[in-house]
Amino acid sequence: MANISYDLILNSNLKKKPLYLEQIEAVLEIGGAKPDPLTLQQIRDETSINQCFKARRKTINDLITDYGEQMKKARSEKEAEGLLKDFNDELKKETTTLARELQTRVDNFARKQKKEANDLFWARAKLVFKVAYSAGKLIKGGLEAVGKAAAAVSGPGIFISVVALKSLVSTGMDLKGAYDDIISAMEGERAQYAKLEAAVKKLKSLKAPKPVPQSDIDAVEGMLGPYGARLLGVDASAKAAATQLDKYLTALEKGKFRDPKAQDVAEKMVAHTIKQIIKLSKNIADGRKLVQSARSKIVEASKRAKADPTSWWDYAPNVWKLFDAVVDMREEAMDVSGLKATFDKCHGVFMDKIEGEMKDAFVEEKTRA
Numbered sequence: 001m002a003n004i005s006y007d008l009i010l011n012s013n014l015k016k017k018p019l020y021l022e023q024i025e026a027v028l029e030i031g032g033a034k035p036d037p038l039t040l041q042q043i044r045d046e047t048s049i050n051q052c053f054k055a056r057r058k059t060i061n062d063l064i065t066d067y068g069e070q071m072k073k074a075r076s077e078k079e080a081e082g083l084l085k086d087f088n089d090e091l092k093k094e095t096t097t098l099a100r101e102l103q104t105r106v107d108n109f110a111r112k113q114k115k116e117a118n119d120l121f122w123a124r125a126k127l128v129f130k131v132a133y134s135a136g137k138l139i140k141g142g143l144e145a146v147g148k149a150a151a152a153v154s155g156p157g158i159f160i161s162v163v164a165l166k167s168l169v170s171t172g173m174d175l176k177g178a179y180d181d182i183i184s185a186m187e188g189e190r191a192q193y194a195k196l197e198a199a200v201k202k203l204k205s206l207k208a209p210k211p212v213p214q215s216d217i218d219a220v221e222g223m224l225g226p227y228g229a230r231l232l233g234v235d236a237s238a239k240a241a242a243t244q245l246d247k248y249l250t251a252l253e254k255g256k257f258r259d260p261k262a263q264d265v266a267e268k269m270v271a272h273t274i275k276q277i278i279k280l281s282k283n284i285a286d287g288r289k290l291v292q293s294a295r296s297k298i299v300e301a302s303k304r305a306k307a308d309p310t311s312w313w314d315y316a317p318n319v320w321k322l323f324d325a326v327v328d329m330r331e332e333a334m335d336v337s338g339l340k341a342t343f344d345k346c347h348g349v350f351m352d353k354i355e356g357e358m359k360d361a362f363v364e365e366k367t368r369a
Contacts, residue, residue, distance in 0.1 A: 002030040004044055006053050008095070008131075010061050011260055018080060019068040019087065020137040024060075026053065026098060027132060028106065033124035036239050037246035038281050041274040043127075048105045056098040063090055064136075071138070080138055088135045095131045102129040159256050162361045165354060178241035179343040182280075185237040186334060189230040193330065196223040200323055208313040217302045217312070224295040228288055235284045242277045245270050248350065257353075258360040266353040273346040276339050283333035290329055294322040 008024040015021065028043070035043075043049070067087040074080035106127045113122040199219040206212055249270045257263035301315035 002035055002040065004028040004030070004040060006057075008057050008060055008098070009064065010057075013061055013064045013068070016068065017139045018071045019064065019084070020139045021064065022134040024095060024134050025132040026095075026102060027130050028102070029128045029130060030125060031128070032126040033121045035121055035125070037242040037274060038239060038278045039121060040246060041242070041271065041278060043106075043109070044271070045275065046105075046109050048109060049102060052101050052105050053098070056094065056101065060091065060094050060098075063087070063094065067136075084136060084138045091136065092133065095133055099129050099131045159258055159361070162358065165358045165361055176343070176347055178244045179340065181237045182234065182241055182336070182339075185230075185234040186336065189227075189234050189334070192223070192227045192230045196220070196227050199223050204320065208316075209310065211309050212305060212312045214302070214306060217298065217305060221295065221298050221302060224291055224298070228291045228295070231284050231288050231291065235281055235288075238277050238281045238284070242274050242281075245274050245277070245346075249274070257357050259353075259357060262353040262356055266350055269346045269349040273342050276342045280333065280336065280339060283329065287326065287329040287333050290322065290326045294319070294326055297322055 004027070006026040006028075008026060009021055013021060014023060030040075030043075064087075067083055067090075071080045071083050071087075074083060106129060110122065110125060110127055113119070199216070199222075203212070203216045203220055206216070249267060257266075297315070297319050301312060301319055304315065305312040
Protein backbone atom coordinates (compact mmCIF):
# COMPACT_ATOMS: atom_id res chain seq x y z
CA MET A 1 0.00 0.00 0.00
CA ALA A 2 1.41 3.40 -0.98
CA ASN A 3 1.43 6.21 1.54
CA ILE A 4 2.45 9.83 1.99
CA SER A 5 3.70 10.96 5.39
CA TYR A 6 3.79 14.44 6.91
CA ASP A 7 6.03 15.23 9.91
CA LEU A 8 4.16 17.27 12.52
CA ILE A 9 6.92 18.25 14.92
CA LEU A 10 9.61 20.71 13.87
CA ASN A 11 13.22 19.63 14.38
CA SER A 12 13.68 22.41 16.93
CA ASN A 13 11.10 20.72 19.19
CA LEU A 14 12.32 17.13 18.88
CA LYS A 15 14.06 15.28 21.75
CA LYS A 16 14.46 18.31 23.99
CA LYS A 17 14.65 18.79 27.74
CA PRO A 18 12.44 18.72 29.77
CA LEU A 19 9.64 17.91 27.26
CA TYR A 20 10.93 14.99 25.21
CA LEU A 21 9.07 14.19 21.97
CA GLU A 22 9.58 11.72 19.15
CA GLN A 23 8.33 12.63 15.67
CA ILE A 24 4.59 12.34 15.08
CA GLU A 25 3.50 11.57 11.53
CA ALA A 26 0.23 12.11 9.73
CA VAL A 27 0.14 9.27 7.21
CA LEU A 28 -2.11 9.19 4.15
CA GLU A 29 -2.66 5.53 3.22
CA ILE A 30 -3.61 4.98 -0.43
CA GLY A 31 -5.46 1.75 -1.15
CA GLY A 32 -7.72 0.33 -3.84
CA ALA A 33 -5.32 1.20 -6.67
CA LYS A 34 -1.59 1.78 -7.08
CA PRO A 35 -0.73 5.43 -7.78
CA ASP A 36 2.09 6.45 -10.08
CA PRO A 37 4.61 9.03 -8.79
CA LEU A 38 2.88 11.85 -10.68
CA THR A 39 -0.37 11.17 -8.83
CA LEU A 40 1.47 10.96 -5.50
CA GLN A 41 3.05 14.34 -6.13
CA GLN A 42 -0.30 15.77 -7.21
CA ILE A 43 -1.73 14.73 -3.84
CA ARG A 44 1.28 16.17 -1.99
CA ASP A 45 0.81 19.49 -3.78
CA GLU A 46 -2.94 19.80 -3.19
CA THR A 47 -3.38 23.26 -1.63
CA SER A 48 -6.32 22.48 0.66
CA ILE A 49 -4.45 19.54 2.25
CA ASN A 50 -1.20 21.47 2.60
CA GLN A 51 -2.81 24.53 4.15
CA CYS A 52 -4.70 22.43 6.69
CA PHE A 53 -1.58 20.49 7.66
CA LYS A 54 0.60 23.61 8.02
CA ALA A 55 -2.00 25.42 10.14
CA ARG A 56 -2.41 22.46 12.52
CA ARG A 57 1.35 21.85 12.63
CA LYS A 58 1.88 25.45 13.77
CA THR A 59 -0.75 25.05 16.50
CA ILE A 60 0.86 21.82 17.72
CA ASN A 61 4.40 23.26 17.74
CA ASP A 62 3.22 26.40 19.53
CA LEU A 63 1.66 24.08 22.11
CA ILE A 64 4.96 22.20 22.53
CA THR A 65 6.93 25.43 22.96
CA ASP A 66 4.44 26.81 25.49
CA TYR A 67 4.32 23.69 27.68
CA GLY A 68 8.07 23.18 27.39
CA GLU A 69 8.65 26.66 28.86
CA GLN A 70 6.11 26.03 31.63
CA MET A 71 7.78 22.73 32.55
CA LYS A 72 11.19 24.42 32.75
CA LYS A 73 9.76 26.83 35.32
CA ALA A 74 7.92 24.14 37.32
CA ARG A 75 8.71 24.34 41.05
CA SER A 76 8.52 20.61 41.60
CA GLU A 77 8.59 17.31 39.76
CA LYS A 78 4.93 16.78 40.62
CA GLU A 79 4.00 20.10 39.01
CA ALA A 80 6.02 19.18 35.90
CA GLU A 81 4.27 15.81 35.69
CA GLY A 82 0.89 17.56 35.94
CA LEU A 83 1.85 19.85 33.08
CA LEU A 84 2.98 16.82 31.07
CA LYS A 85 -0.41 15.16 31.56
CA ASP A 86 -2.22 18.34 30.46
CA PHE A 87 0.09 18.64 27.47
CA ASN A 88 -0.48 15.06 26.32
CA ASP A 89 -4.25 15.52 26.63
CA GLU A 90 -4.06 18.64 24.45
CA LEU A 91 -1.69 16.98 22.02
CA LYS A 92 -4.03 14.02 21.60
CA LYS A 93 -6.96 16.37 20.90
CA GLU A 94 -4.97 18.34 18.34
CA THR A 95 -3.72 15.27 16.47
CA THR A 96 -7.24 13.78 16.43
CA THR A 97 -8.59 17.04 15.03
CA LEU A 98 -5.77 17.12 12.47
CA ALA A 99 -6.59 13.60 11.22
CA ARG A 100 -10.30 14.46 10.96
CA GLU A 101 -9.71 17.73 9.08
CA LEU A 102 -7.16 16.17 6.72
CA GLN A 103 -9.56 13.32 5.97
CA THR A 104 -12.32 15.80 5.09
CA ARG A 105 -10.04 17.64 2.70
CA VAL A 106 -8.65 14.53 1.06
CA ASP A 107 -12.21 13.19 0.59
CA ASN A 108 -13.22 16.42 -1.15
CA PHE A 109 -10.11 16.31 -3.32
CA ALA A 110 -10.72 12.65 -4.28
CA ARG A 111 -14.35 13.36 -5.18
CA LYS A 112 -13.26 16.20 -7.43
CA GLN A 113 -10.68 13.99 -9.15
CA LYS A 114 -13.19 11.19 -9.69
CA LYS A 115 -15.54 13.68 -11.31
CA GLU A 116 -13.00 15.53 -13.47
CA ALA A 117 -10.01 13.27 -14.15
CA ASN A 118 -11.76 10.30 -15.78
CA ASP A 119 -8.92 8.09 -14.57
CA LEU A 120 -9.05 4.45 -13.42
CA PHE A 121 -6.89 5.19 -10.35
CA TRP A 122 -9.31 7.76 -8.98
CA ALA A 123 -12.28 5.51 -9.70
CA ARG A 124 -10.78 2.84 -7.40
CA ALA A 125 -8.68 4.81 -4.91
CA LYS A 126 -9.41 4.83 -1.18
CA LEU A 127 -7.51 7.47 0.78
CA VAL A 128 -7.36 7.31 4.58
CA PHE A 129 -5.45 9.61 6.94
CA LYS A 130 -4.02 8.20 10.18
CA VAL A 131 -1.78 9.73 12.81
CA ALA A 132 1.18 7.78 14.21
CA TYR A 133 0.84 9.30 17.68
CA SER A 134 3.64 9.53 20.23
CA ALA A 135 3.07 11.02 23.69
CA GLY A 136 5.49 13.46 25.29
CA LYS A 137 7.83 12.36 28.10
CA LEU A 138 9.38 14.21 31.00
CA ILE A 139 13.19 14.19 31.11
CA LYS A 140 14.08 14.60 34.77
CA GLY A 141 17.88 14.56 34.55
CA GLY A 142 20.40 16.73 32.76
CA LEU A 143 21.35 16.94 29.12
CA GLU A 144 23.20 13.63 29.32
CA ALA A 145 19.92 11.90 30.15
CA VAL A 146 18.33 13.50 27.10
CA GLY A 147 21.10 12.14 24.88
CA LYS A 148 20.74 8.63 26.33
CA ALA A 149 16.96 8.70 25.88
CA ALA A 150 17.34 9.83 22.28
CA ALA A 151 19.85 7.08 21.53
CA ALA A 152 17.67 4.43 23.16
CA VAL A 153 14.57 5.43 21.20
CA SER A 154 16.07 6.27 17.83
CA GLY A 155 18.70 3.53 17.56
CA PRO A 156 21.12 3.47 14.60
CA GLY A 157 20.39 5.10 11.29
CA ILE A 158 18.92 8.42 12.45
CA PHE A 159 21.20 10.01 9.83
CA ILE A 160 21.77 8.73 6.31
CA SER A 161 24.77 6.39 6.40
CA VAL A 162 27.82 6.61 4.15
CA VAL A 163 26.74 3.41 2.38
CA ALA A 164 23.26 4.80 1.70
CA LEU A 165 24.75 8.09 0.48
CA LYS A 166 27.05 6.26 -1.94
CA SER A 167 23.99 4.53 -3.33
CA LEU A 168 22.24 7.88 -3.77
CA VAL A 169 25.29 9.34 -5.52
CA SER A 170 25.33 6.37 -7.90
CA THR A 171 21.63 6.41 -8.68
CA GLY A 172 21.65 10.20 -8.88
CA MET A 173 23.57 9.85 -12.11
CA ASP A 174 20.47 8.24 -13.59
CA LEU A 175 18.68 11.61 -13.50
CA LYS A 176 20.31 12.58 -16.77
CA GLY A 177 19.48 9.19 -18.21
CA ALA A 178 15.83 9.68 -17.27
CA TYR A 179 15.75 12.97 -19.14
CA ASP A 180 17.48 11.39 -22.15
CA ASP A 181 14.75 8.72 -22.24
CA ILE A 182 12.09 11.45 -22.46
CA ILE A 183 13.98 13.17 -25.28
CA SER A 184 14.40 9.87 -27.14
CA ALA A 185 10.65 9.21 -26.94
CA MET A 186 9.98 12.74 -28.16
CA GLU A 187 12.22 12.18 -31.17
CA GLY A 188 9.97 9.26 -32.12
CA GLU A 189 6.93 11.51 -31.66
CA ARG A 190 8.51 14.19 -33.84
CA ALA A 191 9.24 11.75 -36.68
CA GLN A 192 5.67 10.41 -36.64
CA TYR A 193 4.22 13.92 -36.41
CA ALA A 194 6.16 14.92 -39.55
CA LYS A 195 4.45 12.09 -41.47
CA LEU A 196 1.03 13.06 -40.10
CA GLU A 197 1.63 16.72 -40.91
CA ALA A 198 2.57 15.88 -44.53
CA ALA A 199 -0.58 13.77 -44.98
CA VAL A 200 -2.79 16.52 -43.50
CA LYS A 201 -1.09 19.18 -45.65
CA LYS A 202 -1.79 17.18 -48.80
CA LEU A 203 -5.44 16.70 -47.87
CA LYS A 204 -5.83 20.36 -46.91
CA SER A 205 -4.45 21.47 -50.27
CA LEU A 206 -7.65 20.26 -51.98
CA LYS A 207 -10.40 22.85 -52.31
CA ALA A 208 -14.16 22.41 -52.69
CA PRO A 209 -15.82 21.24 -54.81
CA LYS A 210 -12.83 19.30 -56.16
CA PRO A 211 -13.22 15.52 -55.58
CA VAL A 212 -11.17 14.17 -52.67
CA PRO A 213 -9.19 10.97 -53.31
CA GLN A 214 -10.16 8.35 -50.75
CA SER A 215 -6.49 7.37 -50.47
CA ASP A 216 -5.64 10.84 -49.11
CA ILE A 217 -8.29 10.54 -46.39
CA ASP A 218 -7.10 7.03 -45.55
CA ALA A 219 -3.50 8.26 -45.33
CA VAL A 220 -4.40 10.78 -42.60
CA GLU A 221 -6.49 8.23 -40.73
CA GLY A 222 -3.61 5.73 -40.93
CA MET A 223 -1.17 8.20 -39.39
CA LEU A 224 -3.29 9.07 -36.36
CA GLY A 225 -3.08 5.68 -34.64
CA PRO A 226 0.76 5.51 -34.63
CA TYR A 227 0.97 9.17 -33.61
CA GLY A 228 -1.25 8.51 -30.58
CA ALA A 229 1.05 5.57 -29.72
CA ARG A 230 4.09 7.85 -29.90
CA LEU A 231 2.43 10.29 -27.52
CA LEU A 232 1.76 7.38 -25.19
CA GLY A 233 5.47 6.52 -25.38
CA VAL A 234 6.42 10.04 -24.29
CA ASP A 235 3.96 9.83 -21.42
CA ALA A 236 5.36 6.44 -20.37
CA SER A 237 8.93 7.76 -20.36
CA ALA A 238 7.82 10.79 -18.33
CA LYS A 239 6.19 8.51 -15.75
CA ALA A 240 9.34 6.36 -15.64
CA ALA A 241 11.43 9.47 -14.97
CA ALA A 242 9.00 10.54 -12.27
CA THR A 243 9.27 7.08 -10.69
CA GLN A 244 13.04 7.50 -10.50
CA LEU A 245 12.70 10.97 -9.00
CA ASP A 246 10.11 9.77 -6.51
CA LYS A 247 12.54 7.06 -5.40
CA TYR A 248 15.14 9.74 -4.64
CA LEU A 249 12.56 11.82 -2.78
CA THR A 250 11.52 8.81 -0.68
CA ALA A 251 15.15 8.00 0.12
CA LEU A 252 15.78 11.61 1.15
CA GLU A 253 12.69 11.68 3.37
CA LYS A 254 13.48 8.35 5.07
CA GLY A 255 16.87 9.39 6.38
CA LYS A 256 18.04 12.67 7.82
CA PHE A 257 20.87 14.85 6.57
CA ARG A 258 23.30 16.24 9.09
CA ASP A 259 22.62 19.56 7.38
CA PRO A 260 18.80 20.00 7.42
CA LYS A 261 18.95 23.05 5.14
CA ALA A 262 20.75 21.05 2.45
CA GLN A 263 18.16 18.28 2.77
CA ASP A 264 15.33 20.78 2.40
CA VAL A 265 16.88 22.28 -0.76
CA ALA A 266 17.44 18.84 -2.31
CA GLU A 267 13.90 17.65 -1.50
CA LYS A 268 12.31 20.80 -2.91
CA MET A 269 14.35 20.58 -6.12
CA VAL A 270 13.36 16.95 -6.72
CA ALA A 271 9.71 17.72 -5.93
CA HIS A 272 9.78 20.71 -8.33
CA THR A 273 11.14 18.49 -11.11
CA ILE A 274 8.32 16.00 -10.56
CA LYS A 275 5.85 18.90 -10.86
CA GLN A 276 7.32 19.79 -14.26
CA ILE A 277 6.84 16.21 -15.41
CA ILE A 278 3.25 16.24 -14.13
CA LYS A 279 2.63 19.23 -16.38
CA LEU A 280 4.19 17.44 -19.37
CA SER A 281 2.17 14.28 -18.70
CA LYS A 282 -1.10 16.22 -18.34
CA ASN A 283 -0.53 18.06 -21.61
CA ILE A 284 0.20 14.80 -23.39
CA ALA A 285 -2.88 13.13 -21.90
CA ASP A 286 -5.01 16.03 -23.15
CA GLY A 287 -3.31 15.74 -26.54
CA ARG A 288 -4.06 12.03 -26.83
CA LYS A 289 -7.74 12.77 -26.25
CA LEU A 290 -7.66 15.34 -29.06
CA VAL A 291 -5.91 12.87 -31.37
CA GLN A 292 -8.54 10.24 -30.59
CA SER A 293 -11.33 12.73 -31.33
CA ALA A 294 -9.68 13.71 -34.61
CA ARG A 295 -9.35 10.08 -35.56
CA SER A 296 -13.01 9.36 -34.77
CA LYS A 297 -14.10 12.39 -36.75
CA ILE A 298 -12.06 11.53 -39.84
CA VAL A 299 -13.21 7.88 -39.72
CA GLU A 300 -16.78 9.09 -39.74
CA ALA A 301 -16.08 11.55 -42.57
CA SER A 302 -14.26 8.85 -44.54
CA LYS A 303 -17.24 6.47 -44.38
CA ARG A 304 -19.60 9.16 -45.63
CA ALA A 305 -17.17 10.24 -48.36
CA LYS A 306 -17.11 6.69 -49.71
CA ALA A 307 -20.89 6.81 -50.15
CA ASP A 308 -20.98 10.45 -51.26
CA PRO A 309 -17.62 12.09 -52.14
CA THR A 310 -19.09 15.60 -52.00
CA SER A 311 -20.09 15.12 -48.31
CA TRP A 312 -16.41 15.45 -47.33
CA TRP A 313 -16.69 19.21 -47.64
CA ASP A 314 -19.50 19.26 -45.07
CA TYR A 315 -17.27 17.55 -42.50
CA ALA A 316 -13.92 19.14 -43.39
CA PRO A 317 -14.30 22.30 -41.19
CA ASN A 318 -14.84 20.24 -38.02
CA VAL A 319 -12.00 17.89 -38.91
CA TRP A 320 -9.56 20.77 -39.46
CA LYS A 321 -10.68 22.43 -36.24
CA LEU A 322 -9.68 19.33 -34.31
CA PHE A 323 -6.37 19.09 -36.15
CA ASP A 324 -5.62 22.72 -35.34
CA ALA A 325 -6.25 21.91 -31.66
CA VAL A 326 -3.81 18.99 -31.92
CA VAL A 327 -1.16 21.32 -33.38
CA ASP A 328 -1.71 23.87 -30.57
CA MET A 329 -1.46 21.10 -27.97
CA ARG A 330 1.75 19.84 -29.48
CA GLU A 331 3.39 23.26 -29.40
CA GLU A 332 2.71 23.49 -25.66
CA ALA A 333 3.30 19.89 -24.63
CA MET A 334 6.48 19.34 -26.59
CA ASP A 335 8.24 22.52 -25.49
CA VAL A 336 10.54 20.94 -22.93
CA SER A 337 13.20 23.65 -22.78
CA GLY A 338 12.01 24.48 -19.26
CA LEU A 339 12.04 20.82 -18.29
CA LYS A 340 15.64 20.41 -19.49
CA ALA A 341 16.74 23.39 -17.41
CA THR A 342 14.90 21.96 -14.40
CA PHE A 343 16.43 18.51 -14.88
CA ASP A 344 19.94 19.96 -15.19
CA LYS A 345 19.46 22.11 -12.09
CA CYS A 346 17.92 19.22 -10.17
CA HIS A 347 20.87 16.98 -11.00
CA GLY A 348 23.38 19.66 -10.05
CA VAL A 349 21.68 20.58 -6.76
CA PHE A 350 21.04 16.96 -5.84
CA MET A 351 24.64 15.86 -6.41
CA ASP A 352 26.08 18.95 -4.70
CA LYS A 353 24.00 18.48 -1.54
CA ILE A 354 24.58 14.73 -1.47
CA GLU A 355 28.35 15.17 -1.81
CA GLY A 356 28.35 17.79 0.94
CA GLU A 357 26.45 15.41 3.19
CA MET A 358 28.90 12.63 2.25
CA LYS A 359 31.82 14.66 3.62
CA ASP A 360 30.01 15.20 6.94
CA ALA A 361 29.10 11.52 7.10
CA PHE A 362 32.74 10.43 6.61
CA VAL A 363 33.85 12.81 9.35
CA GLU A 364 31.19 11.45 11.70
CA GLU A 365 32.15 7.82 11.03
CA LYS A 366 35.88 8.50 11.57
CA THR A 367 35.15 10.43 14.79
CA ARG A 368 32.91 7.64 16.07
CA ALA A 369 35.52 5.02 15.24
